[in-house]
Amino acid sequence: MTFAKHVIAELYDVKILTGPKQIEAVLQAAAQEAGATVLGGHFHIFEGGGVTGVLLLSESHISIHTWPEFSYAALDVFMCGATNPRLAAERAAAGLKAGRSEIREITRGPSQTTTPNLPDNSPPERGSV
DSSP states (O other): OOOEEEEEEEEESOSOOSOHHHHHHHHHHHHHHTTOOEEEEEEEEOTTSOEEEEEEETTEEEEEEEEGGGTEEEEEEEEESSOOHHHHHHHHHHHTTOSEEEEEEEEESOOTTOOOOOOOOSOOOTTOO
16 A cells, blocks of 8 residues: 655756745646645745745645755655655656756555554553553
């Protein structure tokens, strides 16, 4: 059973790295295209122009950190449910006008052999704490 997918994208030769409102709009559009529900976002611009930001999703999050001096952005997309985080990363890379990207995908969650940890409501055994 797959609980979630975590996509990590390295974006190089990026053209849009300094406008927090523009970056947020790109990430919002990417989230929506991937089937996610945006709950809110917070973006901050640093002296020198770099931006860090996060979109909180019903399905988890998308975060970004940019380094304009290197034309580079680090993008993190974590989604569960019937979403497509790889599509979100690809759309974000295109929307930010990345010249090149490297995308890695990790499946997250317990294995199919893992038993859920359910609370045990039975009284403790005698002699146990």
